Amino acid sequence: MADKKKILVVDDEADVLTYLTTLFEDNGYETVSAVDGVEGFNVAKKEMPDLISLDITMPNQSGVRTYRQYKEDADLKDVPVIVVTAAGDPMRRFLKKLHMFPEPEGFINKPIDEEALIKMVAELIGQ
Amino acid sequence: MTTSVDIRNWIKNNFFDVAPMAISVIDTDFNIVYANNKFERMFGEWKNRKCHLAYKNSDSLCINCKGREAFSDGTSKVNEEVGHDKNGRFTRYLQHTIPVKNDKGEFAFLIEISIDITESDRIRKEHQLLFDQVPCNIMLINREFRITKTNKKIREMFGNLEGQYCFESLKGLDQKCKDCPAHLTFLDGRTHTGHSVVQDLEGQPIDLHVTTVPMDIENGNVDLVMEMGVDITQTLKLEDELKIAYSFMESMIAASLDAIIAIDEKANVTIFNQAARNIFNVSKHKQITMDELRTMLPEGFLEQISSGQGHVYFPEIEVETLKGDLVPVRLTGIQVIIGDTRRGMAISIQDLREIIQLEKDNLEAERLAAVGQTVAGLAHGVKNLITGLDGGMYMLNSGLRKSEAERIGQGLEMLTRNIKRISIFVKEFLSFSKGREIRVEPSDPLAIAKEVVDMYAPEADKLGIRLTFKKKGKIKRAPIDYDGLHECLTNLVGNAIDACKMSDNDERHVIVKAFESKEVIVYEVVDDGCGMDYEVKQKVFTTFFTTKGLGGTGLGLLTTKKIVQEHGGVIEVDSTLDKGTTFRIKLPRKRLPKPVGD
Numbered sequence: 001m002a003d004k005k006k007i008l009v010v011d012d013e014a015d016v017l018t019y020l021t022t023l024f025e026d027n028g029y030e031t032v033s034a035v036d037g038v039e040g041f042n043v044a045k046k047e048m049p050d051l052i053s054l055d056i057t058m059p060n061q062s063g064v065r066t067y068r069q070y071k072e073d074a075d076l077k078d079v080p081v082i083v084v085t086a087a088g089d090p091m092r093r094f095l096k097k098l099h100m101f102p103e104p105e106g107f108i109n110k111p112i113d114e115e116a117l118i119k120m121v122a123e124l125i126g127q
Numbered sequence: 128m129t130t131s132v133d134i135r136n137w138i139k140n141n142f143f144d145v146a147p148m149a150i151s152v153i154d155t156d157f158n159i160v161y162a163n164n165k166f167e168r169m170f171g172e173w174k175n176r177k178c179h180l181a182y183k184n185s186d187s188l189c190i191n192c193k194g195r196e197a198f199s200d201g202t203s204k205v206n207e208e209v210g211h212d213k214n215g216r217f218t219r220y221l222q223h224t225i226p227v228k229n230d231k232g233e234f235a236f237l238i239e240i241s242i243d244i245t246e247s248d249r250i251r252k253e254h255q256l257l258f259d260q261v262p263c264n265i266m267l268i269n270r271e272f273r274i275t276k277t278n279k280k281i282r283e284m285f286g287n288l289e290g291q292y293c294f295e296s297l298k299g300l301d302q303k304c305k306d307c308p309a310h311l312t313f314l315d316g317r318t319h320t321g322h323s324v325v326q327d328l329e330g331q332p333i334d335l336h337v338t339t340v341p342m343d344i345e346n347g348n349v350d351l352v353m354e355m356g357v358d359i360t361q362t363l364k365l366e367d368e369l370k371i372a373y374s375f376m377e378s379m380i381a382a383s384l385d386a387i388i389a390i391d392e393k394a395n396v397t398i399f400n401q402a403a404r405n406i407f408n409v410s411k412h413k414q415i416t417m418d419e420l421r422t423m424l425p426e427g428f429l430e431q432i433s434s435g436q437g438h439v440y441f442p443e444i445e446v447e448t449l450k451g452d453l454v455p456v457r458l459t460g461i462q463v464i465i466g467d468t469r470r471g472m473a474i475s476i477q478d479l480r481e482i483i484q485l486e487k488d489n490l491e492a493e494r495l496a497a498v499g500q501t502v503a504g505l506a507h508g509v510k511n512l513i514t515g516l517d518g519g520m521y522m523l524n525s526g527l528r529k530s531e532a533e534r535i536g537q538g539l540e541m542l543t544r545n546i547k548r549i550s551i552f553v554k555e556f557l558s559f560s561k562g563r564e565i566r567v568e569p570s571d572p573l574a575i576a577k578e579v580v581d582m583y584a585p586e587a588d589k590l591g592i593r594l595t596f597k598k599k600g601k602i603k604r605a606p607i608d609y610d611g612l613h614e615c616l617t618n619l620v621g622n623a624i625d626a627c628k629m630s631d632n633d634e635r636h637v638i639v640k641a642f643e644s645k646e647v648i649v650y651e652v653v654d655d656g657c658g659m660d661y662e663v664k665q666k667v668f669t670t671f672f673t674t675k676g677l678g679g680t681g682l683g684l685l686t687t688k689k690i691v692q693e694h695g696g697v698i699e700v701d702s703t704l705d706k707g708t709t710f711r712i713k714l715p716r717k718r719l720p721k722p723v724g725d
Contacts, residue, residue: 013511022521110511114517
């Protein structure tokens with residue numbers, strides 16, 4: 001169990017942060033967290049996570065802009081991002097239409113289907 | 128010599144009977160003793176008759192018998208008489224009565240010569256009647272332009288003008304008119320016409336259409352001209368009024384925003400104005416036929432007009448352009464009846480495309496704002512809440528499974544917190560969705576802003592935020608829901624203070640401005656707080672969108688927007704991330720609602 005995979009959870013809701021970090025940790029991952037977009041980018045640069053779980057509707061820079069930052073960053077652009085949002089399918093379509101960027105590697109609607117999320121994470125970065 | 132004897136004989140033997148006048152010889156007892164052929168033809172049988180019986184069918188002597196006078200004074204008389212002809216009809220005749228002496232030198236006989244003037248008298252009377260009663264002015268003018276005779280109509284209008292110069296008496300000029308038609312008739316002996324403005328007895332101008340005809344022509348020279356004038360004052364006035372009314376109507380039709388179409392009694396399309404061309408997509412000079420019009424209008428519409436009374440009205444119906452496109456319109460038609468005669472139809476068409484589009488846009492906007500945003504926001508908010516609850520449940524369950532007291536406690540806390548949030552949301556959402564009807568009363572727009580600023584002053588002071596109120600000029604009272612607008616400004620100022628709280632600047636300001644410009648009341652709430660990025664700006668008026676975590680419900684700005692819209696106003700936002708935000712409420716006076724009880 002030397003190298004646990006590291007997941008960055010970005011969400012402005014403290015309860016969601018608690019929920020997701022606990023869920024990931026219970027499934028054998030190491031977690032770091034950030035409460036808004038700006039922090040989400042800074043923490044990612046510093047921690048270099050294996051995967052990022054990203055909320056969209058956040059103060060202090062939304063998830064959309066943060067996602068762009070990730071994909072524009074040489075170090076982070078290959079880190080898979082799962083967008084976890086309550087914004088639903090319109091947001092998913094919106095993200096798909098951004099020509100300059102690939103669509104996010106994963107998209108999970110809130111309320112969260114725990115099994116689907118864990119399965120998606122495992123597929124992207126392994127156990 | 129022989130000749131004169133012959134003539135004398137001829138006169139003696141024949142003259143009496145060939146003479147073209149009735150001749151009778153009467154004795155002192157007024158018996159007719161001799162009469163000629165003409166007499167017999169005029170008055171009939173004469174033998175053994177008294178003169179009064181023959182002439183006048185009377186049994187007694189005439190009251191003013193000229194024969195008796197002639198017998199007594201021995202002089203000839205001439206008199207106009209009325210008698211009866213042989214058929215009993217009145218007859219007029221001019222009678223010469225000549226007394227004749229017998230051998231004894233006594234006046235023993237009368238010779239009466241009667242000339243029938245029945246016909247000429249009738250003509251003369253007719254002429255006089257015509258001259259006086261004809262509905263135009265007639266006068267005779269001599270070469271000096273003096274009026275020699277006028278008819279009754281002229282006397283009534285202008286008084287007695289006979290003997291006066293026509294130009295002087297009718298127009299007050301001292302010489303004949305420049306374009307005198309009488310003058311032309313004197314010159315060339317022909318009929319001339321002209322237009323003349325004269326003044327009647329009351330000094331009112333009268334327009335006359337004048338015709339001059341030559342009357343007495345001697346040796347090729349016209350000595351007298353008959354001038355006939357027809358009063359056309361009323362006609363000209365009517366003509367002018369008609370012209371004005373017509374051009375007025377024409378301009379109205381041309382400028383009308385509604386299509387106007389007219390059809391005459393022969394089913395010709397006589398009016399098809401520009402608005403009609405716009406609706407039906409018809410080029411400017413194309414003449415529209417009745418058949419084409421029939422295809423444009425709803426089936427049976429024209430028949431309905433021509434069969435019915437009053438207006439035929441369709442508040443919303445479709446008409447068809449020549450290209451077959453359907454256009455929604457409001458349609459009215461009426462039959463034009465003048466007197467009892469059908470003179471055609473008039474149709475008016477209002478193009479509803481723009482109105483329908485506006486209504487659609489409005490509905491769409493309202494639907495999006497009220498339903499779309501609310502539902503989308505509601506879903507978003509609810510999903511977040513559920514996620515929070517899910518999180519609490521996960522913590523609780525996994526804590527129970529692992530017997531981790533701390534995790535169980537954390538889970539219970541999360542559940543409690545999110546349930547509390549749900550109750551706040553539900554309460555606020557209910558109050559928002561129920562809303563309240565605004566009640567506008569004449570209010571002082573400045574006082575509202577002042578009150579909100581005063582209310583927040585202690586809190587701002589405590590936070591080290593400089594909250595100021597700036598008013599520019601005066602604002603007249605306006606029909607505003609005082610409490611509603613108070614709530615709007617409370618929301619905006621509250622937000623501005625929150626934005627400042629999130630800013631790291633040492634100096635932070637919130638400025639509330641109120642002023643009126645071009646009949647628009649404007650409120651601005653300006654802060655130099657944290658500002659908003661693009662995504663946040665896009666969502667500020669969305670239900671449940673909040674950047675404040677548990678501190679906000681996301682309903683404040685939506686409520687503010689709703690109240691502003693109910694006042695006919697708009698709310699705008701300018702914001703730059705890290706620089707600050709300005710919210711602006713604009714209330715155009717002419718769109719403000721009517722005060723209650725107005």
